[in-house]
Amino acid sequence: GENVEQHPSTLSVQEGDSAVIKCTYSDSASNYFPWYKQELGKRPQLIIDIRSNVGEKKDQRIAVTLNKTAKHFSLHITETQPEDSAVYFCAASKSSGGYNKLIFGAGTRLAVHP
């Protein structure tokens, strides 16, 4: 089955700096790669996703890149702010008709210091 590795497990940056989180996946048939943000004590929420037919997607300060050949994808956050502090999870799945059995990475705890 699918296995997703995520690095780093913790990341500390100064406000305004960029943050990059990287994930690798094992199943070459996976075609959907979302990122979820989980604030302390809250539920995980989708922040951005990418499908295997594109290599990059941007939404304001966040972007995701996908390298299908190498089977890795990354989350980039620019101009970080204290409210970006949270745990970020990458995931991979073989999306079929909207049904997504997501396999998650172990998470990255991001701390943005003012």
Added chain:
Amino acid sequence: GAGVSQSPSNKVTEKGKDVELRCDPISGHTALYWYRQSLGQGLEFLIYFQGNSAPDKSGLPSDRFSAERTGGSVSTLTIQRTQQEDSAVYLCASSSPRGVNTGELFFGEGSRLTVL
């Protein structure tokens, strides 16, 4: 409802007791998922439903764990003869195969289970 609802939000039980955790998905969402999140850990897949059937139960840790879904809506996760290692937050999510947000999982707040 407006979002995925889970109950109870907190459950403390004694080792060996059975527990039931309930999930009420977003109305119209045909897919429902159960995940487990141990303290400081990632999200571990348990089982998912398409309608009332469960095509993939591969994540259930042991035969003490079972889940059902009735009427294509509410789901119950049952843990029999609980053990201390079952202590975790159990998260439910639902998704719709149609529409703008196709495939996005909407999570509930979770049920925190503590086994003493």
